[in-house]
Amino acid sequence: MENILNEPIKNYLTEKSKSFGGNELAAKFRKDFPSEIEKIIVDKNRFKVVGSPGKGNWTECPWIAILDVLITDSPQKGYYPVLIYKSDMSGIYLSLNQGVTDVIENYKKEAISVLKLRAEDFRAKIDFDSKNYLIDIDLNSTTRNAKHYQAGNIIAKYYPKENLPNSIQLRNDLTEILEFYENLTYSDNSFSDDLSTIGFERKQVRLHRRIERNTSLSKKVKKLKGYRCEVCEIKFTEIYGDIGKDFIEAHHLNPISELGIGSFKVDLKNDFAVLCSNCHSMIHKLDDPSDLIKLKQIIKNT
Structure with a gap:
């Protein structure tokens, strides 16, 4: 050294x-x-x-x-x-x-x-x-x-x-x-959240959000998985035309409780979902933000 x-x-x-x-x-x-x-x-x-x-x-x-x-x-x-x-x-x-x-x-x-x-x-x-x-x-x-x-x-x-x-x-x-x-x-307040978490859990939430907002990772996920929401199946070009081209959000599926502070490993295919803005916001309100099936059921029953 x-x-x-x-x-x-x-x-x-x-x-x-x-x-x-x-x-x-x-x-x-x-x-x-x-x-x-x-x-x-x-x-x-x-x-x-x-x-x-x-x-x-x-x-x-x-x-x-x-x-x-x-x-x-x-x-x-x-x-x-x-x-x-x-x-x-x-x-x-x-x-x-x-x-x-x-x-x-x-x-x-x-x-x-x-x-x-x-x-x-x-x-x-x-x-x-x-x-x-x-x-x-x-x-x-x-x-x-x-x-x-x-x-x-x-x-x-x-x-x-x-x-x-x-x-x-x-x-x-x-x-x-x-x-x-x-x-x-x-x-970093630019990655704030509205979850009432403290200490270790808050750090996990912020790590989770930072993974999602990493530009390089999210681009790779979108290219791999496409631009149709995996929950509600919306595709923005079908509604908004050209201005909706290539618009979707990457969501990290690993449960927050399993994220270690200071470490992470990602599998682009299995650790992420592509979601529309609404579904992405709503899935973070679930107890388990990796549960795509539950969010689909909520949409189906409303």
Whole structure:
């Protein structure tokens, strides 16, 4: 684990003066370093680790990010923990940060302001010790991405090159920031629900809803299962014409009580149903939101 920090600090600036293509250190950022971090992650189905020394050319601030695929499968969007190296290799930040590319594309000149506001909102949702975490980071770079990563920082720890953590400390710090990441995931109000649940059960409900609203998963489910509601059998194009094309919602069938916090496995064919908006809302009011037969009976008897 220590090598993830030590080797780039010692060699990155030297390697950066060499050809990018086929470079051994660049290859380690893409494969070896992420693989090392993956070893401490229990749920490899839910998280993926990606690293980058740049695309086509060296970046000033290389990074290694841990992505919760229920939030984002791309470092260009969402939020995630990331090890990001200062441009002069004088130190490294372990930062809970935000994907900047998507924000830059959507907000243009206002992107930095948006990232700062979002960072403040995220910080308000987690209980962290301000003595142990930094609010501001300085990547010692004038590049656009570096400026935006600085603005997007939620909380961070800093490791100067003179005092890099050992493997045990780095593992502990990564585990702690992953806990903040998970807490932030479940405190996201955009995935609120009207169920009177608390504690562990509330986290299960939010995990259930987040699985359903994961864009990548839902697209795959719809492509596999089609666009006819599996309960009331409505197909939106038959009623609304072209504006109803490809409109349906994906519903995760696994009972909430069986969802483990921080882990999930999905079978696109058997773990999901495609439902119209009404049936999707109503099935969540059942004691067992996986019971398609009961919902069909309710419709039949009304």
